[in-house]
Amino acid sequence: MDLDNVPQEGNATLGGHRKAVYARDASGRIVIAPSKGWEAEEIVTSNAVDTLQALAEAARQRVQAGAASPLEYWMCARRMDVPLLSQTSGYWQWRVKRHLRPDIFATLTDKHLQRYADALGLTVTEIRKLP
């Protein structure tokens, strides 16, 4: 890549930051140049973020319909899945899955919920309901 080709397309997912890229200057030396980002990058990152946000939105609707516990929403909102929430909270995956059911979730004590709260960076009060 030549210095003139270093993308400066303003990738919104970089949040205004610039990243360092390597490119050839006029004399053929490869140097570091700050880049405002590339559209191709923005597309794939937004696609990944959209996929995660759609999961969280679907979870919110299931919670509102009484088909899932708020834990499912928070798990998705924190960009986690069952294996990761299991590793982070220390509960077996089958237990996490059980806790995604609203009737089971309602029986959990504060002590149980605290482990999820810690894993998700929330308080026990927050985790009991949708934001």
Next chain:
Amino acid sequence: MNSHAATFQHHHSAHCESGVISNLLRHHGVPVTESLAFGLSGGLAFAYLPFIKINGLPLIAYRSLPRAIIKGLLAPLATRFRFETFRSPQAGAKRLDDLLASGQIVGLQTSVYWLPYFPPDMRFHFNAHNLLVYGKEGDEYLISDPVFEHPQRCASADLLRARFAKGALAPKGLLYYPKAIPQKQITPEAVRAAIRKNCRAMLPPVPIAGVRGMRWLAKHVEKLPAGEKHSADFIGQIVRMQEEIGTGGAGFRFIYAAFLQEAAQLAQLPVLTQFSERLTTIGDGWRAMALKAARMIKGREPVNPSAIAALLRQQADQEEAFFKDLQAAVK
């Protein structure tokens, strides 16, 4: 603020681990650029690891495993580093504070997700990020995160959470700092050995790594059903791993090209300049693939997994020829 914090120089880098280690070594008087650190450690790689999932999608690495860049530099520079992990976050926090108080600059492995200074769209559960801590003011750590243009600050509770994140590649509070740096010059033989090592890494006998890993990935991509959302996510993942989340694949080809340019002088092998140009062209090929994939995801052209697979195979062929020739040139 300790004395080191006052003299520490932050340099913007393309990749976290090579950036951290070159900034750290430069602070201790070893003249290494990021590209030299990357090349000397033999950091260029490719691995397709479908059994490690990040947000349900496979890990595709365009560089060696976490810590390999740092460890790869120990021999060429005759350096010794200390690596420490911790059972409890409290012990990890105390050790970091003690080291900072004693004037050390400390490298850390962290999660990306739990670092609040990252822009929201970049916060994924990727646990092999690297950064340097060069001081503490009140409750905030002074952070040199090499992928950011300027130094950052992070509240102690947030940094602790990022250091002890769980899941794939969990950092377990890993911190590191140099114990001894007896030699500050780089020998021509070390440069040649590093290039030989990297050629072996790219032309390995196992199917998941190097050019064979690219072909294996191509095989999986080819089988993706064209119309499904998951296929687009998978193709997007290849590009994200290539361009972002600290694994910048095409970027790594350009970093290695920069290294070969420096190596031409350091090892007195002028022929390496031509290899540098050739690798730059290969890097441009990866960028062209990323662009095509992005167009498919955006819906500007139909999602066509076999076209991506064909481009992957083409890159594999070019890199195979490149590393065979490079191997012969440094024999």
